[in-house]
Amino acid sequence: MNREEQSTSVPNKDKQVEEDLWQRYGAERGVWSESMLIALEKGIEGNKWFSLIDKVRSDRALGIAWEKVRSNAGACGVDGISVEFFEKDSLDRLLAVKERLTKNEYEPKLIRRVYIPKSGSKEKRPLGIPAVIDRVVQSAVKMVIEPIFERDFAPSSYGFRPGRGCKDALREVERLLRSGYEYVVDVDIKGYFDNIPHEALLTLVKERIADGKVLGLIEQFLKQGVLEEGVEIEPEKGSTQGGIVSPLLANIYLNPLDWLMAELGFKSVRYADDIVVMAPSAKVAEQALEQLKSWADQADLTLHPDKTRLVDMTESRAHFDFLGYRFLRTAKGKVIRLVRPKSKKKLRESLRHPTKRANGRSLDHIIAIINPKLQGWFAYFMQAHLSEHAAMDSWVRMSLRSILRKRHKGKGRGRGLDHFKWPNRYFENLGLFSLERAREEQMSLQRGATC
Numbered sequence: 066m067n068r069e070e071q072s073t074s075v076p077n078k079d080k081q082v083e084e085d086l087w088q089r090y091g092a093e094r095g096v097w098s099e100s101m102l103i104a105l106e107k108g109i110e111g112n113k114w115f116s117l118i119d120k121v122r123s124d125r126a127l128g129i130a131w132e133k134v135r136s137n138a139g140a141c142g143v144d145g146i147s148v149e150f151f152e153k154d155s156l157d158r159l160l161a162v163k164e165r166l167t168k169n170e171y172e173p174k175l176i177r178r179v180y181i182p183k184s185g186s187k188e189k190r191p192l193g194i195p196a197v198i199d200r201v202v203q204s205a206v207k208m209v210i211e212p213i214f215e216r217d218f219a220p221s222s223y224g225f226r227p228g229r230g231c232k233d234a235l236r237e238v239e240r241l242l243r244s245g246y247e248y249v250v251d252v253d254i255k256g257y258f259d260n261i262p263h264e265a266l267l268t269l270v271k272e273r274i275a276d277g278k279v280l281g282l283i284e285q286f287l288k289q290g291v292l293e294e295g296v297e298i299e300p301e302k303g304s305t306q307g308g309i310v311s312p313l314l315a316n317i318y319l320n321p322l323d324w325l326m327a328e329l330g331f332k333s334v335r336y337a338d339d340i341v342v343m344a345p346s347a348k349v350a351e352q353a354l355e356q357l358k359s360w361a362d363q364a365d366l367t368l369h370p371d372k373t374r375l376v377d378m379t380e381s382r383a384h385f386d387f388l389g390y391r392f393l394r395t396a397k398g399k400v401i402r403l404v405r406p407k408s409k410k411k412l413r414e415s416l417r418h419p420t421k422r423a424n425g426r427s428l429d430h431i432i433a434i435i436n437p438k439l440q441g442w443f444a445y446f447m448q449a450h451l452s453e454h455a456a457m458d459s460w461v462r463m464s465l466r467s468i469l470r471k472r473h474k475g476k477g478r479g480r481g482l483d484h485f486k487w488p489n490r491y492f493e494n495l496g497l498f499s500l501e502r503a504r505e506e507q508m509s510l511q512r513g514a515t516c
Contacts, residue, residue, distance in 0.1 A: 090212035091227030095125045097212060105216055118278040120209045121202075122166040127159045130204035134197060134309075142196030143177045143292050151197045162198055169278065173199040173285055176305055178293040191259070193291060193305035203309040206282055211313055213273050218316060219323035224337035225312035231388050234336045235402075235448070238343070238387060242378065242400050246332050246343035248350035251385045252357060253372035257338035258315060259303040262365045263287050266304075266318050286310055312337065322360055329356060334387075341387055350375050390449065401450045409453075412442050413460065420464040422471045431468070432497050435461070439498045447507055454500035462492055 087094065092102055097120075120126055134148065135155075141147045151158060165171040174196040180189035195203065211227075218226065223234035267284060274280055286308060291298040304311040315337060326333040326342060331353045333342045342357065344350035354375060361368050376385045378400065384393040391403040419426075419434045426434075439461070446453070466483045493499065 088228055090215045092212045093126075093129060093208045096120060096123070096129065096208045102212070105212055113273060113275040114210075114213055115275045117209050117274065117276040118166070121205045121279060121282070122163050124159075124163070126205040126208060127163060127201060130201045130208065131155055131159060133204050134200045139197075139200070140179075140194050141177075142194055142199065143175045144196050146197055148197055158198060159201070162202060166202070169281075171202065171282070171285075173202070173289050175290045175292040175297060176308070178291050178298075191306065193307035195289070195305075195308055199289075200309055202282070203286060206279065206286075207310045207313055210274060210279065214313065214317055214320075217273070218320055219327055221323050221327060221333045222316060222320065222335050224335065224339070225316060231336060231445070232448075234334050235388055235390060237334050238341060238392065239400075239402075241332050241334070241343045242392065245345050247378040248344045248347050249376040249378055249385050250342040250344070250350055250354050250357065251372070251374050251376055251387075252340035252342060253369040254338050254340070254361070255367040255369040257366065258306045258311065260366060261304050261315065261318050262302050265365065266314060269317050269321070270314075283310070283314070287314070318364070322357075322364070325356065325360060326353070329353075331356070336388055339388060341385065347375070347377060389445065402448055404446050404449045404453045408446070409457065412438070412457070416461065416464065420461070420468065422467050424468070428465065428468070428495060431465070432492075432495055436496070436498045439500060443498075443500050443503050447504060449504075451501065451504050451508070454504045458499055458501045461497070462489060465492060465497070 086092075086102060086106060090097075090102065090105060092105075135152060138148050162171065176193040176195050179192050179194060181192050183190045215227065221237075223229045223231070223237075263284070266287070267280070270283060271280065274283075287304060288300060289305065289308075291300060291305070304314045319335065319338070323333060323335060331342050331344060331349070333340060335341075342350070342353045344353055354373075357373075358368060376383055378385070378392070378394050381394055381396050381398070384391050384403075386392075386405045389405050389408045391405045392400060393403050394400050415438055416435055419431055424431070439457075442457075443454070466487050469487055470483055
């Protein structure tokens, strides 16, 4: 499929734009008009969009953008203004930023950089926190330009796109494995978000956007200074993780890679910068890896030498990780989904504090705290092999038995005879969420649906 083939049907003039068209492009009603959407679907002359700044600074766009920022909450930027404080006089603030945008006097504030724990690692990930007003402007820009680029994006891209998500990407990986694409190039772009070349990215943006003021805003977001421990840093490359427009820009820069893989006949699945390329033979996979290296060099990016690897999934116990899951070929030849060890470690770490042996909370209270964590984990990892859920349940119950053991003057972990004192049914009666039971119920429903 080429780019021109993505859209074929154009709504009749006498008919309203179909609902699925709005959803396909992620277009916001009131920001995008029906006539604009029809023009997008049909394709405009020169494939470039002019006069978009009026859409960005419109009352409607800024109002919707503010509601999105307000609903997501988030921390303060460098100005110390919280979402709650901003809300007290939000109308005046929105009118003020509209005026600055109109007079071409808008300048984003510095980004406050913090470091958050990296899942399953002692390392920390940098996170940029723009000021609330800058988040509003970024959101307005994103709403205006996203549908334009959404039309161009390849079907193999799933991250931060309307109507697509992690589960879709994971299902596609499973489908390709079942279809014989069992040689996998597990791709890791070293520090992708921090290393996107600004000029090369802006060149791609200019292929679709011809409004100089909108381009100027995007460039400002890319070159926005960062405040870290009182020191101002001027970025020469990269797109700040934490910025609202950053995921879209990241997709724009990797879109040529998606299409290159498709045009060369390779099957790729990408979620943001998590990429796997799948092939029917080792030879084809090696060819794909060479093409990836060549593209990365041209794009001024680096494939991680240790983390980028070719995996032969025809071999027993072969595996690769993708979006928190581990795809494993068992000794019996079946490919199953496990949970990546880092993801299991992250859940256990989140449960350790509320399940400490020495705490004065009642068991009912502890269960009320940990149940939402278990339910949230299950919502994402429900497709993991049943054994993963059973093992995690066992670990949780062991932690709870250890609490009870201490309260009964016992030492050590909750094992052995403690299973008879406090059987699994005991915790079930207290309302503890069981991952294993939830998975069994889900599997039963799936079997019923196929009958």
